[in-house]
Amino acid sequence: MTLGQQGDEPLGARIRRLRTGRGWTQRELAEPQYNRGFLAKVEAGRRPPSDEVLAYLAQRLGLTVDELRFGRPPGVAETLWTELRDAYQALEQGRVAEAEETFADAETRAADYHLPDVECYARFCLAESKWQRFDLAGATTGFEHAERVSAEAPAWLRALIVYRWSACRYASGFATAAVARVESALGELRAGEPVDPDAELALLTALIHPLVEMGALHRARRATEDGQRAAALATRIDFVARFHRQSAQLWQAVGLPDRADAELTEAVRLFGLLGYDRDVARCHWARGFVLRRLGRLPEARAELTRARDLLTEVDSTEGILGATIELAEVRRLQGALDEAEILIQDISPLLEGRQDVEARAEVNRLLGLIARAKGDLPGATLLLRKAADDQERAAPRTGLVATSLHLGDVLREQDRLPEAISAYRNGVRAAADADTDPVR
Structure with missing residues (x-):
C-alpha cells in the first residue's frame, strides 16, 4: 500500500x-x-x-x-522536507522537469497526510518553477495557492511567499501594490515577539529592488541597513545570500560601487556553497549591471555574456531575458548597434503574451535609442513613447526620468518643441517623485 x-x-x-x-x-x-x-x-x-x-x-x-x-x-514529514530541498537544488541547477515532478508528488503526499507546512512549501516550489520559466501569471497564482495553506508554515516560508508574490506583481507593473504588501507583512511580523530574523530578512530583501527602481533611495537604504542587522542573526544561508545580492543594487545606486562588488562576491560564495547555480548566474548578471554603470564596458560585456550562458544552462527564462537586455545595452553603448538589435530580437519571443512591464519598457527604450542612433527619429519616438507609458504606469521612476529625457531630445531634433517640452516636464515630475538623496 x-x-x-x-x-x-x-x-x-x-x-x-x-x-x-x-x-x-x-x-x-x-x-x-x-x-x-x-x-x-x-x-x-x-x-x-x-x-x-x-x-x-x-x-x-x-x-x-x-x-x-x-x-x-513515522518520519514522513522529515522525508518530504528533504525531498523538497533536494528538488529545489535540482531546480536551481536547471533540472526543471525533474524538480516539478517531485514538487507535485510531495504536495499530494503532504495533503494526504495532513502536513500543511510541507504542503505549503511544495506549492511554493511549484510556483517558483513557474517563476523560473517566466510565467508571471502562473507564478502569482501559485504563490497565492501556497499562501492558502500557510497558517501553520514557519515564519520564514510565509515571508518568502510574500517576497516572491511581490516580485511577480512588481514585474507585472504593480510596483506600489507590491511594496505595500511587503511593508504590511513586515509590520505584522515586527508586531509579534520574538521576531524571526530569517523572515524579517526575506521581507527587507524584497523591498530593495522596487524601492531603488522607484527612486525611493531613503527607504531602500533603511531596508538595507535593517537587513544587515537581521542578516547577522539569520540562520538560512540562501536568505543571507539573496540579501547580499539585492543590497548591491542599493550601494551601486548611492555611489558605492566597491561595496556593491563586495556584496556580490559574498553572494556568489554563499550560493556556491548551496549549489544554487541559477542564483550564482544572477549574481554575475548583477555584477555586469554594476560594471556597466561604472562605464567599464568590456568587463561588463564579459560578465553579462557569462551570466547569459550560465542562465541558459539552468533553463532560467527570467534570467536569460534580463541578462540579455543588459548585454544589449552594453553593446549599444559600445557602438555595436546591429548586434544590440539582434540580441533584443532574439529575446522578443520571450516577452510575447507575458506581463513583465519592466522588461517590455526596457526593450522598447533600447530599440528606440538604437533607432535614434541609426537616424530613424519617427521610429525612435514611437518606441520611446511606449517605454515611457509603461514606466509611468509601473512606477519605476528612475527609468522614466531617463526615458523622458531621451524622448524629449528626439522630439526636439524633429523640431516638435511643444511635445519635447511635455516629455521633459514628465521627466522632471518623475524626478520630483523620486527620493534621490542617498543620505550618506
Whole structure:
C-alpha cells in the first residue's frame, strides 16, 4: 500500500490493519483501558474514537496521534522536507522537469497526510518553477495557492511567499501594490515577539529592488541597513545570500560601487556553497549591471555574456531575458548597434503574451535609442513613447526620468518643441517623485 493510499484509508480499518500486523487480538490492544467490544465498534467504523481513545491506541501502537489519525508513516514529514530541498537544488541547477515532478508528488503526499507546512512549501516550489520559466501569471497564482495553506508554515516560508508574490506583481507593473504588501507583512511580523530574523530578512530583501527602481533611495537604504542587522542573526544561508545580492543594487545606486562588488562576491560564495547555480548566474548578471554603470564596458560585456550562458544552462527564462537586455545595452553603448538589435530580437519571443512591464519598457527604450542612433527619429519616438507609458504606469521612476529625457531630445531634433517640452516636464515630475538623496 502506498503512502497516499494509507492516507485515504478509513481510520477504523487502519487501526485493525496495524493491530493485526502486530499479531494482536482486539482484547490485547484494547485492554486495560477499554474492552474488546468497544474496539470492535471503532474498527468497524460504528463508533468514531475520541481524542482520548486515539491517544491511548496510538501509545499502545507506538505511534503519534497524527501518525495514527492520518496514516502517516513515522518520519514522513522529515522525508518530504528533504525531498523538497533536494528538488529545489535540482531546480536551481536547471533540472526543471525533474524538480516539478517531485514538487507535485510531495504536495499530494503532504495533503494526504495532513502536513500543511510541507504542503505549503511544495506549492511554493511549484510556483517558483513557474517563476523560473517566466510565467508571471502562473507564478502569482501559485504563490497565492501556497499562501492558502500557510497558517501553520514557519515564519520564514510565509515571508518568502510574500517576497516572491511581490516580485511577480512588481514585474507585472504593480510596483506600489507590491511594496505595500511587503511593508504590511513586515509590520505584522515586527508586531509579534520574538521576531524571526530569517523572515524579517526575506521581507527587507524584497523591498530593495522596487524601492531603488522607484527612486525611493531613503527607504531602500533603511531596508538595507535593517537587513544587515537581521542578516547577522539569520540562520538560512540562501536568505543571507539573496540579501547580499539585492543590497548591491542599493550601494551601486548611492555611489558605492566597491561595496556593491563586495556584496556580490559574498553572494556568489554563499550560493556556491548551496549549489544554487541559477542564483550564482544572477549574481554575475548583477555584477555586469554594476560594471556597466561604472562605464567599464568590456568587463561588463564579459560578465553579462557569462551570466547569459550560465542562465541558459539552468533553463532560467527570467534570467536569460534580463541578462540579455543588459548585454544589449552594453553593446549599444559600445557602438555595436546591429548586434544590440539582434540580441533584443532574439529575446522578443520571450516577452510575447507575458506581463513583465519592466522588461517590455526596457526593450522598447533600447530599440528606440538604437533607432535614434541609426537616424530613424519617427521610429525612435514611437518606441520611446511606449517605454515611457509603461514606466509611468509601473512606477519605476528612475527609468522614466531617463526615458523622458531621451524622448524629449528626439522630439526636439524633429523640431516638435511643444511635445519635447511635455516629455521633459514628465521627466522632471518623475524626478520630483523620486527620493534621490542617498543620505550618506
